[in-house]
Amino acid sequence: MTSTESVVSRYESLNRSIPRIDSEDKVRGTLLYVTDIRLENALYAFTFRSKVAHGKINRIETEDAEKVNGVKAVLTYKDIPSLNGYGAIVPEIPVLAYDKVRYYGEPIALVAAESVEAGLEALSRIKVDITPLPVIRSIEEALDDNAPKIHEKGNIARHTIVKKGNVDKARASAYVVLERTYETPMQKHMYLEPEGGVAYIDENGTLNVIAGGQTPYRDKLQIARVLGISPDKIRVKNSPTGGAFGGKDDVTVQIHLALLAYKTKRPVRLTWSREESGIAGFHRTSSKIKLRTAAAKDGTLLSNEAAIYLDSGAYQSFGPTILDVSIETINGPYRVPNYYIDAYLVYTNNGLASAFRGFGAPESNFAIESMMNELADELKMDPIDLRLKNILRTGETGPFNNIIRHSEGLEEALKRAKEVFYRPDPSTPFARTGVGVAVAIKGVGFGTLPDFPTAAIEVVPEGKVRIMFSNVDYGQGINTGNAQLVAEKLQIPVSQIEVYHSDTKYSPDTGGSSASRSTFNAGNALLAACEKALSELRLEAASYFMTSSSSVTYRGGNFYYKDRSINIYELAKRLRSRGKSTFFEATYEVPRYPEPVEGTLEVPHMVYMYGVMVSKVEIDEMLGKIRPLEVDFIADIGNVINPAIAAGQIEGGVIQGLGYSLTEYYSYDKDGRPLNINYTTYIVPTAKDSPMINVEFVRTYEELGPFGAKGVGEIGIIPVGASISDAVADAIGKRPYRLPILPWDFI
Amino acid sequence: MRVEVELAGPYIYQYGGRLHTVEVDEGAKVEDVLKKLGITERIYIVIIKNGKAAKLDDPLSEGDKLIVFPPVGGGA
Structure with missing residues (x-):
């Protein structure tokens, strides 16, 4: 039970456990996850992975694989148009390994074929010659002076010291000093839906990538960096995602999908098996x-x-x-x-x-x-x-x-x-x-990182308010929570709200779903967009009533003046009839210590x-x-x-x-x-x-x-x-x- | 004209500190500021001009405030 449920709330739409707005689709099985998406003429994609955890690549042979009937592409690092690297902070993760492999399962080649059978046959024909190097399995081994270097710069990715005061002096005056060592394990996310997606180039030449992710706009930039094309030519859309927990915050399949679609000019689908997710997922x-x-x-x-x-x-x-x-x-x-x-x-x-x-x-x-x-x-x-x-x-x-x-x-x-x-x-x-x-x-x-989430609402004359943001609802319920926030602000029922989210074509850049930020950031940006909408609608209402905007009051989706009223949808109709927009976008600056x-x-x-x-x-x-x-x-x-x-x-x-x-x-x-x-x-x-x-x-x-x-x-x-x-x-x-x-x- | 620039995240350490005042010619664009600071990245970068997302070819005015950083994040 939750303590707030027994509390009488002063809000109409908040502090209330309304059902998730996507519940019915999930219960009925009508929500389309990425493996439910059917693309005509799509190729099946597979990843050739290293069977060595640490080694030097001497040779990659793909000729035999390319000869398999139905195989349309076998790609290696040589096929990457621009930067062979990704990574949210430092782009050091090879899209496809080229000189070394550094973990078991590291991708070396990609195959796209007309059928699953042809794709698997091609995978079996790829030959890689790797000279194994000693494997480093623990922090202690990595920090040993004689440890082989995994990267040229060594085995320390980052070292920093952060300090305050005088610990020696403080410790000397203490009554008790305890010194202990604690260890925690690697943990797998084990989402029910493994990593996967589809990609295709549409009639406008835009590269569309639909995948289970957490941060569509950043994924788009990472794809653009690898392909060397403008981000404006790429659309990333998040499919309904069966769990992420951070494991889909950085890129998983998106760049591979984009690369294959870009090279073959064909729709492509790529879904990792459970075991692949175990081996190669974060x-x-x-x-x-x-x-x-x-x-x-x-x-x-x-x-x-x-x-x-x-x-x-x-x-x-x-x-x-x-x-x-x-x-x-x-x-x-x-x-x-x-x-x-x-x-x-x-x-x-x-x-x-x-x-x-x-x-x-x-x-x-x-x-x-x-x-x-x-x-x-x-x-x-x-x-x-x-x-x-x-x-x-x-x-x-x-x-x-x-x-x-x-x-x-x-x-x-x-x-x-x-x-x-x-x-x-x-x-x-x-x-x-x-x-x-x-x-x-x-x-x-x-x-302290700058964060400027942008979100939008659109008042539709047919009696709906569309809300738009790029955060991903991968099960945590932000679509519902954000709808409740907007409903509260506009004083309308949640049922009048439609959510458009996590699609770089339609949703403004609110950032991704991470750091427990989605409600705070998208919520604040949406409320700012509501303020803009109410301000504009108030002016229109004043015009309708032929009075000043300060004379108009707002309550429950309606503007009032004396004994007359008009609702926001009728006002939206009036605005549109004069060619005015009923789309309101706002950027929220997240407070921070700079x-x-x-x-x-x-x-x-x-x-x-x-x-x-x-x-x-x-x-x-x-x-x-x-x-x-x-x-x-x-x-x-x-x-x-x-x-x-x-x-x-x-x-x-x-x-x-x-x-x-x-x-x-x-x-x-x-x-x-x-x-x-x-x-x-x-x-x-x-x-x-x-x-x-x-x-x-x-x-x-x-x-x-x-x-x-x-x-x-x-x-x-x-x-x-x-x-x-x-x-x-x-x-x-x-x-x-x-x-x-x-x-x-x-x- | 002078433009105030705040760098954030790893850029603070890569490009010599957080706050910079950059002198650029009249008619300069956002990209000119990046060049002056020695920032070579053009795709994986976020630029905020006076509180709103900006593009490389956006024009600048005296006193504009830019925030420039890679689109990193923290927290899962």
């Missing part, structure tokens, strides 16, 4: 974090020293900014006057790491929140009291020189957590039970979400199996637009976090071959594994957000590892320092 950075944290006898935190190592895999993708978020969250939401953060992004031959829900925060959170729980043990303090003592209060200056906004929600959430923080009774013989707690913090949006903290790209953020998670577990004494019994998650996400959807985001995050904490670890063999690439071998929690999850929202209002909303997508997963770990420690008296927590680690 995963979460694994981490190793060394912490040395000092506190006074009363629990006051004095200093925090962190060495953060993230495994970026073979290339960077979003790694540099993931490292920033790890840096930003390693101090938690706490008053840490002295810190020294030494942070590394490291190359290995472990596939491709990139964005994943939480974006570096779950890694740091496991470390700092486990540390807080152990400090509470050492100080013999209640772990929630320890946190209440140290959390930054509204108006205080945070560790990264940011002024804290609205942390009262976190304080309230912690106090509420105390009420549910008790050890459950053992439910079965030979079982031990425990209770654990952790706090999460995560910035909304891109921190100057990043020295050593970072985008720290700090201005608006943060918070969450407190209390978990109860039961451990089978005989088998060591850990069973989560119950989770209480109290979140501060600002004003809650749609409680059911928001709670669903938290619940989904928690369950994904339970997998991260207890069963999921993506791994490679000694030769760098991935071992668990499908649902049989990579174990994600199912509904059967899910405990009772009680989600509550504290009532807060962030003035910068649309109707007080912040964001919600990522906060659910962030504290799970530390909270579950704390519950396990409570049950067995031994504290885990590594995720996932596996029975054989402690039995």
